[in-house]
Amino acid sequence: MARWDEAPVERPRMSDAAYERLKDAIVSGEFAPGEKIRDSEVAQRLGLSRTPVREALTRLADTGLVEAKPGVYTRITTLNRHDVAATLVVLRSLDELAVRTGVPHMTTDHIDRMRRANEDFAHAVDQHDITGAFAADDAFHGVAIDAAGNPVLRRVIDQLHPQVHRILYRKFSTLLGGHDTVDHHTKLTELCANGDADGAAGLSAEHWAHLGGLIDELFASDDLDESSA
Known part of the structure; x- marks a missing residue:
């Protein structure tokens, strides 16, 4: 960058x-x-x-x-554990809503875009390209938002994403270095391709909960909370 x-x-x-x-x-x-x-x-x-x-x-x-x-x-602003947790809860709900409402409107083009974005994400992770990983991940999840056709939903999600990116950037190797997110993307894409809106929304919510747990561990173990700085 x-x-x-x-x-x-x-x-x-x-x-x-x-x-x-x-x-x-x-x-x-x-x-x-x-x-x-x-x-x-x-x-x-x-x-x-x-x-x-x-x-x-x-x-x-x-x-x-x-x-x-x-x-x-x-x-x-400093990184505050409570504020980050609150942001993640909202993003989890919004992403789940985007997937649940977007899947019924997805076409083969949407699915192809998800697969290409996941390939870009996997390549960025392998190259330890933080900026590229963020861009690819946003592009992947942006497909469901596009399919949902709700501009308010996109606007609010776009407003909240930078707060999460800020933490992921600092701890990229811990949170994004493995291929668990790539696997999640693959499974989510297949559920979307099969038109399983409920299954896809549930999987999305599980992933956000997992991410929240990882971030919470960072605050607990690595003195990430800077609210007193």
């Missing part, structure tokens, strides 16, 4: 580009938890005016990656 300030941002959709650049930097740890951000400095380093940077920071606050106290500070 290139440094977030490596090159000036092109003018079209400047706030979107600034948001993506800053989000990736927070997820990858280039910005430390609790670190203060000054929009003027970020704007200068990205070659932008302060307005699109402020807009990007507002969106990052909505995702929970940034917290702000007007007139006092804007800073990177």
Whole structure:
């Protein structure tokens, strides 16, 4: 992953580009938890005016990656065990809903996309390509969201994903280094191909519960909770 300030941002959709650049930097740890951000400095380093940077920071606050106290500070949020657990519970329910409502509308094209995304994911895991793994995993689960045809569902899921990515990035080898997720994707794809909406939704929920357990172990054993930092 290139440094977030490596090159000036092109003018079209400047706030979107600034948001993506800053989000990736927070997820990858280039910005430390609790670190203060000054929009003027970020704007200068990205070659932008302060307005699109402020807009990007507002969106990052909505995702929970940034917290702000007007007139006092804007800073990177710390990792908090309770908040992460709450996010996972919501994501589990939303993903289960996406699968349950999306499967009846899936076509052979949807299934092909799931298989290709899983192949990309497996390759990224083998190469220890964290960014590629996130992109492929999002693409895989995005197929069910597309099939569900619910734009509100997609918007909320997209808003919550970065918080989970932030932890997975820090502990990629522990959580994504094996092939358990690849196997899960394979089984889920076959259930979707067979039109088993209930079975696919149940398997999806089980996987999120397993992921939540792994993350909980990290907080318990590796002092991942930074809320007191």
